[in-house]
Amino acid sequence: MSELSVKHLLGIKYLTEADIQLIFDTATQFKEVINRPIKKVPSLRDITIANLFFENSTRTKLSFELAQKRLSADVINFASSMSSLKKGETLIDTVNNILSMKVDMVVMRHSSPGAASFLSKHVDATIINAGDGAHEHPTQALLDTFSINERLGDVAGKKVVIIGDILHSRVALSNIFALQKLGAEVCVCGPKTLIPKHITSLGVKVETDVKKALKWCDVANVLRVQFERMSASYFPSNREYAAFYGITKPMLDAIGKEIVIMHPGPINRGVELSSAVVDSNQAIILDQVENGVAIRMAVLYLLAAKN
Amino acid sequence: MEKDLKTINFFYFCKNFWMSQKQLLSAEDLRIILFRLACQLKETHGDFSKTVLVGLQPRGVRLAERLLHILQHHYKVADVKLSQLDITFFRDDFRRSDKVLNPNVNDMEVGVENKRIVLIDDVLYTGRSIRAALTAIDSYGRPEEVQLLTLIDRRFSRHLPIQPDFCGRQVDAIQNERVVVCWQEEDDEDAVYLVKK
Numbered sequence: 287m288s289e290l291s292v293k294h295l296l297g298i299k300y301l302t303e304a305d306i307q308l309i310f311d312t313a314t315q316f317k318e319v320i321n322r323p324i325k326k327v328p329s330l331r332d333i334t335i336a337n338l339f340f341e342n343s344t345r346t347k348l349s350f351e352l353a354q355k356r357l358s359a360d361v362i363n364f365a366s367s368m369s370s371l372k373k374g375e376t377l378i379d380t381v382n383n384i385l386s387m388k389v390d391m392v393v394m395r396h397s398s399p400g401a402a403s404f405l406s407k408h409v410d411a412t413i414i415n416a417g418d419g420a421h422e423h424p425t426q427a428l429l430d431t432f433s434i435n436e437r438l439g440d441v442a443g444k445k446v447v448i449i450g451d452i453l454h455s456r457v458a459l460s461n462i463f464a465l466q467k468l469g470a471e472v473c474v475c476g477p478k479t480l481i482p483k484h485i486t487s488l489g490v491k492v493e494t495d496v497k498k499a500l501k502w503c504d505v506a507n508v509l510r511v512q513f514e515r516m517s518a519s520y521f522p523s524n525r526e527y528a529a530f531y532g533i534t535k536p537m538l539d540a541i542g543k544e545i546v547i548m549h550p551g552p553i554n555r556g557v558e559l560s561s562a563v564v565d566s567n568q569a570i571i572l573d574q575v576e577n578g579v580a581i582r583m584a585v586l587y588l589l590a591a592k593n
Numbered sequence: 594m595e596k597d598l599k600t601i602n603f604f605y606f607c608k609n610f611w612m613s614q615k616q617l618l619s620a621e622d623l624r625i626i627l628f629r630l631a632c633q634l635k636e637t638h639g640d641f642s643k644t645v646l647v648g649l650q651p652r653g654v655r656l657a658e659r660l661l662h663i664l665q666h667h668y669k670v671a672d673v674k675l676s677q678l679d680i681t682f683f684r685d686d687f688r689r690s691d692k693v694l695n696p697n698v699n700d701m702e703v704g705v706e707n708k709r710i711v712l713i714d715d716v717l718y719t720g721r722s723i724r725a726a727l728t729a730i731d732s733y734g735r736p737e738e739v740q741l742l743t744l745i746d747r748r749f750s751r752h753l754p755i756q757p758d759f760c761g762r763q764v765d766a767i768q769n770e771r772v773v774v775c776w777q778e779e780d781d782e783d784a785v786y787l788v789k790k
Contacts, residue, residue, distance in 0.1 A: 327682035
């Protein structure tokens with residue numbers, strides 16, 4: 287145990303296996319903290335954090351904000367819909383204006399891939415990527431792998447399938463990096479139109495038959511179809527997608543072993559997962575949300591130590 | 594030539610070793626002190642029904658376990674509760690040194706509400722760890738009383754107005770000296786050393 291090898295959290299790609307393990311070890315202790323009667327520690331009381339959400343978010347924003355408050359940091363929030371960006375200000379100008387209010391760390395979500403990396407090169411603050419376009423969503427991948435580790439005791443050697451809209455998903459890419467760094471086997475599954483052409487170059491398997499994929503795996507991480515990012519029609523209808531790729535309880539019962547079901551949220555019940563699956567014991571969706579706060583506390587704590 | 598160098602290095606190592614380290618307590622001294630501390634705890638806490646021994650991570654936990662063992666096996670106290678408390682997130686030196694402070698395991702299952710807490714640590718130095726522990730304990734509830742037990746009290750080194758209720762041995766050490774408590778379980782011997790930094 288020591289310190290992270292990076293100064294910013296821009297993507298899982300830049301982390302080492304030891305970094306991920308350190309974040310897990312620290313998050314385990316923070317999970318105990320958030321289950322105490324008083325869930326607050328004073329570690330970051332001299333730190334101010336700006337949450338810049340240039341794209342809509344519910345749980346990531348709430349989770350980050352709660353993590354920051356549990357660590358006693360001062361928090362300012364920014365939503366692009368109410369900002370001067372609409373008046374033509376550039377990203378660097380907006381952020382530098384915020385930083386001149388003596389902000390130490392920036393948590394940013396942006397619709398452009400690479401936005402966090404770009405910012406880290408131009409401003410003097412610790413940057414945490416909370417999702418940049420279809421590129422990476424590192425804290426989501428960390429909490430997903432942490433949840434697998436918690437449920438199955440290890441990530442190494444496990445078979446994980448990521449099902450759904452791989453093409454538009456930053457969660458998929460970050461998960462692939464994190465799972466591979468921790469020694470898991472990864473498969474992606476979805477309609478051919480929603481699987482990037484050269485994804486096999488990342489060393490993942492591709493499967494278009496969801497039943498085969500479920501039979502193969504120990505864990506299924508099911509993603510939402512991201513209609514808001516789609517510029518064309520990738521499949522005929524929601525009903526057809528649900529018929530071919532929706533996971534139902536009878537399907538899970540038929541594979542003869544108990545696999546773990548995950549979902550980063552928000553869930554479209556009846557589309558990618560049936561209600562019976564979401565509410566079953568196999569699903570660890572709410573554990574993922576709880577772990578999200580602990581993982582984000584760990585990331586903030588470890589990066590603040592290097593700030 | 595290489596062999597000669599090794600011999601010279603070994604000679605300097607030994608010289609350094611003996612010159613920079615002085616034994617303060619032997620295994621026998623330690624044994625007597627541990628029995629006395631356990632005895633004092635028994636005298637003050639009776640049947641320990643409301644008492645929780647809280648070992649501070651990482652080095653206070655071993656001391657707490659030793660005291661628990663003596664209380665259970667020699668003084669026949671049936672029900673003594675033991676917890677371990679990590680103070681990392683409450684320390685006041687986070688981001689003030691180059692070292693990242695990594696947390697240890699907390700085990701406060703027993704709870705502290707209306708309990709008589711005995712904080713247990715190996716060495717009391719500046720008092721800052723104990724201040725952090727007092728704040729950390731608050732996260733688990735409101736104890737009836739908090740006492741402090743330390744094996745070594747480095748008096749004259751305090752930064753805060755904190756004193757132990759039970760103390761094994763008072764030691765006068767200067768700033769560039771360190772008191773190291775060794776335990777059989779981890780360090781292959783029971784002893785306390787004064788080491789020059």
